[in-house]
Amino acid sequence: xxxxxxxxxxxxxxxxxxxxxxxxxxxxxxxxxxxxxxxxxxxxxxxxxxxxxxxxxxxxxxxxxxxxxxxxxxxxxxxxxxxxxxxxxxxxxxxxxxxxxxxxxxxxxxxxxxxxxxxxxxxxxxxxxxxxxxxxxxxxxxxxxxxxxxxxxxxxxxxxxxxxxxxxxxxxxxxxxxxxxxxxxx
Numbered sequence: 001x002x003x004x005x006x007x008x009x010x011x012x013x014x015x016x017x018x019x020x021x022x023x024x025x026x027x028x029x030x031x032x033x034x035x036x037x038x039x040x041x042x043x044x045x046x047x048x049x050x051x052x053x054x055x056x057x058x059x060x061x062x063x064x065x066x067x068x069x070x071x072x073x074x075x076x077x078x079x080x081x082x083x084x085x086x087x088x089x090x091x092x093x094x095x096x097x098x099x100x101x102x103x104x105x106x107x108x109x110x111x112x113x114x115x116x117x118x119x120x121x122x123x124x125x126x127x128x129x130x131x132x133x134x135x136x137x138x139x140x141x142x143x144x145x146x147x148x149x150x151x152x153x154x155x156x157x158x159x160x161x162x163x164x165x166x167x168x169x170x171x172x173x174x175x176x177x178x179x180x181x182x183x184x185x186x
Contacts, residue, residue, distance in 0.1 A: 001035070002038075002087050005115075008113030017047075017048070019047045021120060028126070044093065044100050051075075051095065066078050073095065075092055076090075077089070127179070
């Protein structure tokens, strides 16, 4: 597990390259008040383009001794050494089938990792992003969230979810059906 204090230092350094919002599985770790994560960090970049500014991202990584790779949808992936471990940071923007409505980014909330402030999507929006993608691992993650809600370890605002489903336009009915299938009735 990589401590959030260390992750905060790394992400603070990344802020010198671009603004971003944390959008991935880290949201769940933060909601559960864990001290760190075993997951990668998924960020939605705001100040640059993962496609147009690919060389600048690669140079930024190499200048710091970080390794550089590609995500499954061919966006930058950074590998940052942390003690005896390695933190993977995946950078995304709206390309191909990867879509985050701008309203979700605008509704991001502030969190503190170590000594630094960052923006993350709300748990409800994270649930919607997972339901929109709905790969096998997304379905598993959603079922875990439903279990944690049932255990009283998490809570969600269903009215917020109901309103934000509309942001996915033509996919909104599919998202509603997927959420119902895993146990979140909207």
